[in-house]
Amino acid sequence: MMFPERHSRNNIEPSSDFYLPAFFIAVLFAINLSPVPFMAVRAAEIPLAQRQSGFELMQAETQAMQRNDLSNPAMLWVREGEKLWDEKPGENGQSCVACHGVVTGMAGVAASYPTLDTASGRPIDLTGRIQQCRTDRQRASAWPRESRALLAMASLIGLQSRGMPIMPAPDPISKAGAARGKALFNQRVGQLNLSCAQCHDDNWGRKLGSATIPQGHPTGYPIYRLEWQGVGSLQRRLRNCLAGVRAEAFPFGADALIDLELFLMERAAGMTVETPAVRP
């Protein structure tokens, strides 16, 4: 098997006193070593022309499951979301439909989240906005994280943007969050000392055990994941990866996870929303 020529990138190292000696050791031994192609990394970012959804790497059967709404299990969540859209959960009798109208009016919303929450002056993700509507406008209790109802509502709203291009929020606060997210993406973490970028920028398309590494775009969330036998959020997926490299996973709702999502949306700008996607 051939492996492409790679060149080193200088932004993936955590700052630590270890790396200074390590750098000198590396320089010293570089003189003795024969070329070791695996020891370097690929170019930093995925060229536009090579950008692709994880959909492209899936087996035909899984693709077919996503393509047809009648076979896509996530559509069950969407159906539940449609019921919730009309419900009046709180004491003030407000439903989603009362303010927003028919749900098709939410087209394009999910394609540009996370975005600036003007009230708090901080970025907010779609889940956070749904919860805000629940507690502030409907006077109802927030849904538990990863609950079926919350995922159902997020899937329903996400579906309204299906086929539309991802448009990252343009405001400076969201952009600053995306910049922090990019730093996290490139930071080696955990006992296994791996960054997101080392797999999803440098080695997508290759095999990690039985799994084909995708580019890691947020085009289809919430997704129905065969491994989960259910629908889950992007944050759940990010936490999976963090646990996989034996890192301390950020808690659900953490700013760091929203920053990462902001960066992923920026990285996937222009790609097509697939929600609700199916993944292996």
Place this chain on the structure above:
Amino acid sequence: MRRIAPLRRMLSAFAGLMMTSIGLGAAGALAQDLPVVPYRIESGGISAPLGGRQGDAGRGRKLVTDRRKGLCLLCHSGPFPEERFQGDLAPSLAGIASRLTAEKIRLRIVDSTAINPASLMPPYHRIEGLVEVGAAWRGKPILTAGEIEDVVAFLGTLRD
């Protein structure tokens, strides 16, 4: 023996304070109690077996093919016909002993980033300089000194 144990623990703790993972050579009995034993890098390798241990190739093979412990086959393939789904992020382990000496194999497992800081390979016997390590794994290397020697012994048998 019982009366010696506390003294040995004290000495171990002292050794832990005095030794860093890179630089000091003397391992000996004290090192067995440390999560990471000291070692010395020379000529692109580590010549002394970690903690002065003799590895066992049979145990090493089990570690290499254990996807939760050694993790090797997530990235590498090798001469393991019974193992499905071997990774392709890294070179095949087949014939590694004809390409690399035991000394060089040992360093690559202990801390591949000592050779190239950009290396994808996790540092199997380094706990310093890691970021956001999960609580269950903090302060522990991926493999102990003895396990590393087992893997080195096994990889040393892969000549073809």
